Amino acid sequence: MTKADIVWKILSGLAKVPAASVGEGLAPSNIALCKYWGKRNKTLNLPVSDSLSISLGQYGAKTRMSRIEAQNDEVILNGQPVQTGSFYQRVVDFLNLFRFDNHMVYRVETQSEVPIAAGLASSACGFAAMVLALNDLFQWQLDTSKLSILARLGSGSASRSLWHGFVHWQQGLRDDGMDSFGLPINVQWPDLCVGLMLIDQSEKPIGSREAMERSVRTSPYFHAWPGLVEQAITQTLNALDTHNFDQLGQTAESNALAMHALMHTSVPPVCYHLPQTLVAMKKIWTLREQGLPVYFTQDAGPNLKLLYLKENAKQIQSQLDSIIQVEPFASH
Ligand code: PMV
Numbered sequence: 001m002t003k004a005d006i007v008w009k010i011l012s013g014l015a016k017v018p019a020a021s022v023g024e025g026l027a028p029s030n031i032a033l034c035k036y037w038g039k040r041n042k043t044l045n046l047p048v049s050d051s052l053s054i055s056l057g058q059y060g061a062k063t064r065m066s067r068i069e070a071q072n073d074e075v076i077l078n079g080q081p082v083q084t085g086s087f088y089q090r091v092v093d094f095l096n097l098f099r100f101d102n103h104m105v106y107r108v109e110t111q112s113e114v115p116i117a118a119g120l121a122s123s124a125c126g127f128a129a130m131v132l133a134l135n136d137l138f139q140w141q142l143d144t145s146k147l148s149i150l151a152r153l154g155s156g157s158a159s160r161s162l163w164h165g166f167v168h169w170q171q172g173l174r175d176d177g178m179d180s181f182g183l184p185i186n187v188q189w190p191d192l193c194v195g196l197m198l199i200d201q202s203e204k205p206i207g208s209r210e211a212m213e214r215s216v217r218t219s220p221y222f223h224a225w226p227g228l229v230e231q232a233i234t235q236t237l238n239a240l241d242t243h244n245f246d247q248l249g250q251t252a253e254s255n256a257l258a259m260h261a262l263m264h265t266s267v268p269p270v271c272y273h274l275p276q277t278l279v280a281m282k283k284i285w286t287l288r289e290q291g292l293p294v295y296f297t298q299d300a301g302p303n304l305k306l307l308y309l310k311e312n313a314k315q316i317q318s319q320l321d322s323i324i325q326v327e328p329f330a331s332h
Contacts, residue, residue, distance in 0.1 A: 033052050044176075128161035166240060
């Protein structure tokens with residue numbers, strides 16, 4: 001089964017010509033607290049386990065799409081045309097799924113509030129915003145589970161970027177992945193803060209797709225991973241129910257460290273840490289030993305994302321440099 005098969009399945013009977021001149025989509029970035037790492041189907045981005053995330057409020061992507069008369073797609077990122085490179089290619093590959101006649105060429109204008117490819121989930125919100133913009137352009141009025149499936153075809157974690165707050169991506173069991181989509185979790189936690197600790201914003205040396213595949217293929221610990229995530233999800237859902245911050249933070253941090261352990265034990269190893277990443281981790285552990293409740297998570301990049309409560313925000317910011325504070329439940 002190909003991505004195109006899934007797109008046709010979802011769009012069967014729906015308009016194949018734009019119903020509006022411009023379509024718009026706005027999607028928040030998301031950070032996994034229980035990670036997606038490893039696929040059971042590489043083509044359709046079907047995961048080996050569920051995952052669970054928190055969205056980053058106003059940090060995300062805003063995309064406008066229109067059909068244009070041109071030879072090639074026009075991709076504009078933060079006001080700058082992009083004509084080559086892996087970002088352009090990923091966008092064009094995704095758009096290839098939505099060309100319903102030979103001349104369907106698009107202009108995609110994205111305003112992204114997150115650094116591209118620095119482990120801050122820029123691809124997640126980017127693909128989700130594109131799917132929302134296409135839905136608006138063609139006036140398909142798809143429900144959120146279908147939008148989530150389409151976003152997943154762009155990048156797995158994009159399936160979680162259609163909602164604010166906490167989101168649970170159910171791995172699903174079907175071969176066609178029609179049961180693998182995100183669902184919002186109905187829990188508000190207004191005091192919760194996510195601190196983006198930017199250590200390095202350059203492009204990562206190896207993409208998550210390749211790193212993930214290598215972990216599945218070569219890490220001797222990979223067999224333990226799906227069970228670990230399942231446990232982490234149960235613990236996180238329990239922490240959300242009871243607003244138990246330490247349980248939430250501890251579970252997220254351990255899960256991130258376990259994911260990086262899979263990478264470190266891959267052959268050849270994948271290591272996204274920079275020396276400053278380790279320095280920051282140790283500092284966080286020391287602060288915790290001193291009684292300050294702060295935890296971190298880390299994705300496919302050297303930056304850390306901190307979890308803490310608003311009451312400790314000032315103290316944490318004074319102890320750690322360059323943190324962008326996000327309040328996921330503030331109005332946006
Ligand atoms: O969706 P991808 O292919 O960019 O992979 C995301 C992988 C992690 O960010 C490391 C984990 C996650 O669940 O978001």
